Amino acid sequence: MGRNTRKRRTPPAAKAIAAAAALALGGGGLLWANFHASAHEPDQRAWGGNQTKAATAQVATVSCPDVGQRLTNVPDAARQGVARELAALDRQITEAYARLAATRDAQAKDPGFVRNAIVGPLGEKRAATIDRIRIVVQRAGGSFDNALEQLAPCATRSANQTNAGGGQQNGDGQQNGGQQNGGQQDNGGRQGGGIGGQAGNGPVAADFVDITKVAPNVQGKPRRTANASTGTFTTRCGVNANKNHNTDNVIVAPGVTNGAHHLHDYVGNQKVDAFANNQTLLQGGTSCRNGGDLSSYYWPVVRVQDGTRDFDQNADGGGKEGNVGRILTPVQAEIKYVGSPAAKVVAMPRFLRIITGDAKTTTNGLANANAHWSCTGFENKVQLTERYPICPQGSKVVRSFAFQSCWDGRNTDSANHRTHVAFADPASGVCPNGFKAIPQLTMRLVYAVPPPVIRNGQVMNAYAVDGFPEQLHKPATDHDDFISVTRNGLANQIANCLNRGQNCA
Template sequence: MGRNTRKRRSPLAVRAIAASAALAIGGGGLVWANFYASAHEENSSPNTTKAATAQVATISCPDVGQKLTNVPGKARGEVDGELATLDAQITAAYQRLATTRDAQARDASFVQNSILGPLKNNRSVIIDRIKLEISRAGGSTPSSLDGLSSCTGTPADQTNAGQNNGGQNNGGTASPAPSPSASASAGGQQGGGQQTGNGGQAGNGPLASDFVDITKVKANVPRKAQTRAGGSTGTFTTSCGVNANKKFNTDNVIVAPGVTNGAHHLHDYVGNQSNDAFANNDTFAAAKTTCANQGDKSTYYWPVVRIQNGTQDFDQNNDGGGKEGNVGQIQQVKQAQIKFVGSAKSQVVAMPKFLRIITGDAKTTTNGLANANAHWSCTGFENKVQLTQQYPICPRGSTVVRTFAFQSCWDGVNIDSANHRTHVAFADAQGNCANGFKAIPQLTMRLVYGFRAPTLQNGQIKNAFAVDGFPEQLHKAATDHDDFINVFDDNLMNKMVNCINKGQRCK
């Protein structure tokens, strides 16, 4: 995974990022633009106001990258470049959407004829290139790629519909079902019906309906799989701090290597201190680490949480920060507990060095909940209530907790896959890995915060908190995700495996 110096094909589109563009990794995503200001500008006529409120606020494009599960290794560099070009095209379309409000108000067909139509044509060219590059490398492309060039526009008042769609699977194997939406089990303070638009300090979420009083949610945590004979009951804990060094960046070296601001939102980092867009395996191996045990140079990173209280932070004028709708005061964790656990059904094998795992999906608003793995709760409630699609409002004396349980089954061969998912999988409800997959130590993380709970008043949320994300994803709770690259040295990894398999508690 060397340094990517490949030039983008559309430098103009790349420059558009600086103008509040929203990039969606992998060529898929909803692209958001706030039109409410134009509806109330000075000198706006009633007719203009009416037209503006009906204008397209998002552009929804199918996620091409998630369909590419069998890209030959020697084609991946070129394919990644083409996916980056798809992202640049969406960026250019978003920029045009945001700068042609008057034309859209005058001409109901403007978006289709001048934005969506050209975008479809441009995407078709790149998708054809992807197919050609895969074919040249001896691979075969899924036929579904042929239908992924078209994008659709959605008015602002419809962008919050359909958030709860999606099945639950991961790479063809079973994964933990997301916690039921609190809106289905809670009796009360939703208030979202009294709020218009996309909400949030930057106009792109969250909404009042994205929060729920956790004391009014029914218990929904399923029982863990029962450990059978031959299972592995030990644990291994690594202590890597809480990002006291304030290492932040908006890169994503797993999904977008070599692309600055590839994540389009800010990450906290613990462990490896050399993680950026241009890091490779050699970089990781030579890096310093915040972990107490220097044999663990793994990188653990997750999107920050911010309080939307009207203030800003250091990145208010930066790409990935305020320019892309990630606003408010960054809240660093008070505790970051990192623990590896065993399998209910079998012994675990060592993770391969430089194994990459992403858990959750930053784009559930686009992709549905198939890969969602967000778990939000409050201290004192974690064993009773876990939320996927809403943020908790915690009672006095309790505070917000995010937890992650990573995929614990590995295909035995690959440290990554073309869509960054199919080389690992979740065990089923009984703890079994699918045929051909091996149980590995399961990474679990628990992030504890200390900020004051938000309040709901007259259907409005005050001091809302939200996870950083693509602005088009509307800061939904379900978009939470976490990333890991294994850089344990061999001796420490073997210690971890032996400890877990022998039922011990080790550090």
């Protein structure tokens, strides 16, 4: 990486081969475009239109390795600069996605157009950005893994090499579950060449399942030991009825507007955006009843793709990036801290940041997925990761999250926002060596969703979670974000409540 990458430019074909090898390290983006479109099909440059059917099409994909997941050791002085460059990589993928969607005629006329005009230049931009990351890290006195330069190229894939709606894939292309779907699905979910959804980027019929037809899959909890912390602490922070939204992500992309490329609901702290810092968080006010809870709880919005439009139809992170439809506000948002079955907990440190789940599972695979979808009345029996549930009459859709409950005892964040926290062993509830048990944040979001209807392989009235446009609105991409900000001794109160076995609010 220390050398001028322009002097070592490789042909596009070689880049594709290198990228395919790099995919085993984790993908970062899956880009889709229709190669052929009928003359009457509306232009997809206005992504948020009422288009509900895609023309029969060849679908091209580009898979870009996820650089951020590989950055586990970045000096504190370099983190802001590295975060900006990682956000630039996301922006480059989003821009390439838009270009793919807007150049279908050129793609149909020139088989090399995607490679020469989109994928090749994208790889060059990524190489330059990765080199800037190297410079930032080394200027701060850190070491840089030169193998990261292999993550610059993006590889193209044809329609028959992908599986839209048929289960998530790892970087090696192997299925992690779900039904095999040999062809692709159009916007109505039929076998064809499109990839579904009101904006042409999902979901498809195979992303949904009738929950009454799913076998029970919820496993038992670990047995409590004598040292267990058995209490609970509930904080009531509302459902974001005041519509506090933005498309930033201050944890992953501080200082970058629209760093998430999708819309978030915020409860708790009311002054969270890309430019928030620890001091402004302390002054942010809160939607929580307990004034000592200034924590930020935020998650991607859920939308119903019924042809309607919302306020961000023509905005970044909204319709301009394939996140379309009517935004649903939860009818319930339950935020609860629970204890450890194996140990007493220590108080969360102020400004601890945790991300649970992975917004890029469509290309990263399911290693960090932590999505849980169910229906009221079924939560103790069925939890889904790779499917959205279709709930029976009278039942509501439930999204739930159980955050990492083990902390390294030192850091409030880490370079990849993962390694400073960990999950306890699912069988015993014991934290990994070197980690301490902390109160486990759990969240339960309930939605009154009009049930999708699937007829002849088509899905109507689909709903989906917001996400990066190239992630195809897959349910496994669901994720949740948290920044712990407490005052008046609240962090200790929560830990003490759990350790004493009390149920507090």
